[in-house]
Amino acid sequence: MQSLWSDADFEKTVAAYVAAGVNRDVAIRTWTTRLLGQVPQLVLHGGGNTSVKTVINDHDGTPVEVLCVKGSGWDMGQIEPAGLPALRLAELKAMVNYETLSDDDMVMLQRRLLLDPASPNPSVEAILHAILPFRHVDHTHANAIVALTNQPNGEALIRALYPEYIVIPYVMPGFDLSKVCLRAFNERPDAPGMILIKHGIFTWSDDPRVAYEAMIEAITRAENRIAEGNPKPFGTAPVLSGLADAAEIAPILRGAIALPGAQEGLPRRFVIEHRVTQDILDFCGAENVESLTRRGNATPEHVIHIKRFGLALPAPKAGELQAWGALVREKIAAYIADYTDYFTRNNARAGGIKTMLDPMPRVFYVEGVGVFAAGPTAKAARIGADVAEATIQVIRGAEGIDAFEALPEADLFDLEYWSLEQVKLKKVAEKPLTRQVAVITGGAGGLGLAMAEALRAEGAEIALLDIDGAKASEAAKRLGGIGIGCDLTDAAAVDAAIAQVALRFGGVDILVSNAGAAWQGALLDVSDADFRAAFELNFWGHHYVARAVVRVMQAQGTGGALLFNVSKQAVNPGPDFGPYGTSKAALMALMKQYAVEHAADGITSNAVNPDRIRTGLMTDQMIEERARARGVTPEVYMRGNLLHREVTAADVAQAALALIRARTSTGAVITVDGGNTAAMLR
Structure with a gap:
């Protein structure tokens, strides 16, 4: 050193x-x-x-x-x-x-x-x-x-x-x-x-x-x-072909360790971090990996981050993930039973005064794919992955000389259930959306960024998708999340972006499908190209991202929330705004269809209908044009509602949060426009 x-x-x-x-x-x-x-x-x-x-x-x-x-x-x-x-x-x-x-x-x-x-x-x-x-x-x-x-x-x-x-x-x-x-x-x-x-x-x-x-x-x-010892005590893992990738199996692992929530339909999930190096693959592929992972921690305080030991899993073959997922759930059930027995016998030794922590494993060693570490937040998952990597390094060094031998379980229990650590845990107050991963499209600015900020304030991990990848990354960095450049009208690009989110956080729980653009023009005058472009982004782009996210949610099996940014134009169209209004009306129908088809998966699908919000979409120039079309001044146009108040992006974000957190609302629409009789839904 x-x-x-x-x-x-x-x-x-x-x-x-x-x-x-x-x-x-x-x-x-x-x-x-x-x-x-x-x-x-x-x-x-x-x-x-x-x-x-x-x-x-x-x-x-x-x-x-x-x-x-x-x-x-x-x-x-x-x-x-x-x-x-x-x-x-x-x-x-x-x-x-x-x-x-x-x-x-x-x-x-x-x-x-x-x-x-x-x-x-x-x-x-x-x-x-x-x-x-x-x-x-x-x-x-x-x-x-x-x-x-x-x-x-x-x-x-x-x-x-x-x-x-x-x-x-x-x-x-x-x-x-x-x-x-x-x-x-x-x-x-x-x-x-x-x-x-x-x-x-x-x-x-x-x-x-x-x-x-x-x-x-x-x-x-x-x-x-x-x-001086053996530098490769685990041997060299062979390159396995035909495996599912980490982005496919992370949601399965994440769903398998979700905890029951305080309310039905609201599970307590974990965020997952994936790591892969040759050293990790050698360890995960070792003949005695199951024995190695069950011997205990490198140092006693590691038990706080990754529990007493992790779980070794076989290589997941592409096309056979359903069977692999069933095996994972069996192994986790056995892990829970083992942990419960471990707690029971050691708690008796401690006088029966301890309260059992959740029994879920924190680290998975997957042959051919690498290490997956789970935590209540992305930071906690990252810490768990760091500790798992350090554990592999320590085991390799010990095995290269003789054999790895950790502390007895009684000592590890005393540290895991140390009164000082129990006090720390009791002081941790999770926010309402802690443990959840949110994808926001059009997230680099305007309404998307406002909704991302509101979600982050509630504890969610954030992934911003935007056509401008640099701006998305810049905004996401401030929120402690990730930004991904993505053309939402390209289905393959959308699938790749959602796979990137699943790889980074382990899955997706919330989608705010927000990205859109406002093509103007009278129906007889607007070009076919502009009309089609409006539908490509305002309808197909929403479908592509919702489809990709729902597939991840189904793999997790823990439900989720879809939130679409529609527009009051869907129910109260304005003059010379045909491409925008009709594509948004189609989007509202899409939202309802997702509600119908995926309620059985525990996935809610709802929408907000904002109107007249100053964003990158609704620029000062557009406000002047829309005001002129209605024969009023820009100020009167922006306050042209029953309350005579200008509606802000923050107002829309709060309405979105209400629908995302709603347990028993699906197919619902909240109009955020200050009051417009013609846009009121019946």
Whole structure:
């Protein structure tokens, strides 16, 4: 492993923080923490921690010796000074002298020692950092170290390779670990660091660079030892032909792990992330992959992201997905039964006080296709996939020397059902559309973007389709989603775009079929080409995308919502607007047909009929033309409704949300026009 230390970057970053009023030691600690956190082979998504001992003035100006340690919820790769809460050091060190201390009491007492009560909870290993008499303490869960410790003879292997280091058998993080480490350190105060079996490594020094370089040297030593073993313990997976692709099977997996919702017809879905590399394919194709996936986690905290183990699945053959899906559901049922038994026996050991988490697997290892990781959000699924990849790397390293051996299930249960983690989970409040994936056509601006923003605010993952792919990508980036350039009048392009969405998120739950254009002209004067173009986009484009999305929804088997942006022109046509009005009337009929044909699939199909909305479609020029056609001013035209109010894109978005969230409405239309008697539906 290469050192990333840069004196120039160090000085520049630290100087900038100090100029902004940050304590210099904290500024240094922030930079060095990021240096470790940006390497996924060292820490992943909140794992690991660092600390620095320094002096900070209290609220009354009194200098106080403190420990600044990584706070709960902060990622080392993006940490800021606020992520290193300061605790009174003397009192924190003294906490190790308690004979016993529960996790909840430890957290409570540590919070009392914070200089700033608004700070995040300090790391559960804060006491351990405090009792080590060094200014800088670094802790990572390096893959290479864990690959060596997670073997039947892991402790002996570590002791032989690191004779100068303190070696600690596994103890769950927290107060007890601090006491064990203090006793061991007092016996070896000259040690340059400490390795925790099946957990990770600590290095330390008063000099931040020495502590960092010691970490890099130790990891390099582990990597070199792994390189002496078999680099391909799983063999090389053959290239399999005739397989279904990831975009086809992701919706099947996603539907198979959907949870019952609070209301009938509203399941709690997962978002899915797909990964494929040669290393992943080799692992998924290993003869003993089922055994490997059931041995446990690389490090104990991984159980929070991917549960105790994943699920190995056979290669899915194209044309045989129905049978493959049935096999998947059988295996998931067996997984649920196994997880329930695991919870029952370990909860009894814990006194029967725990509440079972959902029993669905989080990672699937599919032969020939790759890894699929599930989470309640795209971010959570991405974290799960990162952890799964790290797990494969650790297992490969261990198997190349001897065999991978994780912690016993009791230890993993204690971490998965740790009271501190249970508290975190209870604080998570999901938004109404969290876990759902929404596709919005014409999403780069105007009404489409307004509806996408409303959906994202409700928690949905967003995919924007637009003829302008660059604008779609730009808008989607702001929403944390994806943007895809797509000509909706090209059926093959639409199918490919929806497959891309399924590959990225695992499927689709919501379609806002919004894209359209307004061709004007009297029926006797408009060209046949313009008339056909109006129908190509305003009718066929909607059908192509709805058809592709419904096929994905059927594969998931969890229902869904179609929402079409029609127009009041469908029921109240205006003069010289024939191509637009007639194509939109056809679109309303299409919406109703989807409602009729797919209600049995649990899919709702509804529409909004907006009128006179300032968007990229309805430009100032068009407003002037339509106002002139009706013999009024543009201002009067835009407020020409019963309420005398101009209708906005945000108004339409709220109506769309109401229909998307409606459980028992299908074939319905909400007119959003401020009140137009002629456009009122009967």
